[in-house]
Amino acid sequence: MTKTVRKLFFLWEYEKEEEWINQMAREGWMLIRTGFRKYVFEKGTPEEYTYRVELLDKGMNSKESNSYLIFLKDTGIELVGECNNWVYLRCKTAECRFDPGDRPLYNLTHLLKLQEFFNTLRNLFVTCIAACIVGILILEHFAPNPVVDFSKGFCTGFSMTMAFAILLATPFFRRINNKVKVAIKEMYTRE
Amino acid sequence: MNPQDNIVLTEAVFYTLLALYSPLHGYGIMQETGKMSGGRLRLSAGTLYGAISSMLEKGWIRALPGEEESRRKEYVITDLGKCIARTELTRLRELVENGTKIIE
Numbered sequence: 001m002t003k004t005v006r007k008l009f010f011l012w013e014y015e016k017e018e019e020w021i022n023q024m025a026r027e028g029w030m031l032i033r034t035g036f037r038k039y040v041f042e043k044g045t046p047e048e049y050t051y052r053v054e055l056l057d058k059g060m061n062s063k064e065s066n067s068y069l070i071f072l073k074d075t076g077i078e079l080v081g082e083c084n085n086w087v088y089l090r091c092k093t094a095e096c097r098f099d100p101g102d103r104p105l106y107n108l109t110h111l112l113k114l115q116e117f118f119n120t121l122r123n124l125f126v127t128c129i130a131a132c133i134v135g136i137l138i139l140e141h142f143a144p145n146p147v148v149d150f151s152k153g154f155c156t157g158f159s160m161t162m163a164f165a166i167l168l169a170t171p172f173f174r175r176i177n178n179k180v181k182v183a184i185k186e187m188y189t190r191e
Numbered sequence: 192m193n194p195q196d197n198i199v200l201t202e203a204v205f206y207t208l209l210a211l212y213s214p215l216h217g218y219g220i221m222q223e224t225g226k227m228s229g230g231r232l233r234l235s236a237g238t239l240y241g242a243i244s245s246m247l248e249k250g251w252i253r254a255l256p257g258e259e260e261s262r263r264k265e266y267v268i269t270d271l272g273k274c275i276a277r278t279e280l281t282r283l284r285e286l287v288e289n290g291t292k293i294i295e
Contacts, residue, residue: 075218075236
């Protein structure tokens, strides 16, 4: 017996996602396939498997990821599904090799990657805004005509939207930055 | 890296080096280190993979030639690795001596 659940988790909610998948496993629903916002579960013995959501360094088909996944397979860790560079792994709970001890490092690695992703996005937006402003300044030198007016309007609107998007995203940046700080502190107090 | 440099090994790295005095594959390393430490040290797959990759890079261990990529890889300690392990042993002895002197 299988059932499909559609559920959306944001990029930074991987812990929540993993916890949810493990909660399903405790209730006897084992994740067997994934897709974009799609989770396929199969009825099994409760707690038979423990799950983990991990972000790979490189793409799924890269040599590095391939050798990592082969290594995991040798140690009894199975790949259940993937979505972009996220992989869903599971192993038998009884012989589980997902050591909670490396959790802080694992968290920090992910958070840094997320931070980098957001920073790249922000830099892209800022570059676009700068380009628009330069565009407006250049257009000032032309005699007004419909094309120039339209371009000016477009640049203004576009850069305003970008700026607004950055403003909207600020709480997320802050949240990720705070999480990184907490994760680093946790690393220090470990062992 | 120079073996004379002051390197402090993590438990996972030290035990992995010890386990690789005879060739083993990934899962074998986990079992061997677990056995050696009386079940105390349970290496997770992620930790071990990280340790193996970095030790391969530093030349402390090497992969035994396998037939193809997808086959289970076996690893073994190199001379440099043995030297590192010996240096670490000396450091650990010093810790034990000083600890014994003061605590007991």
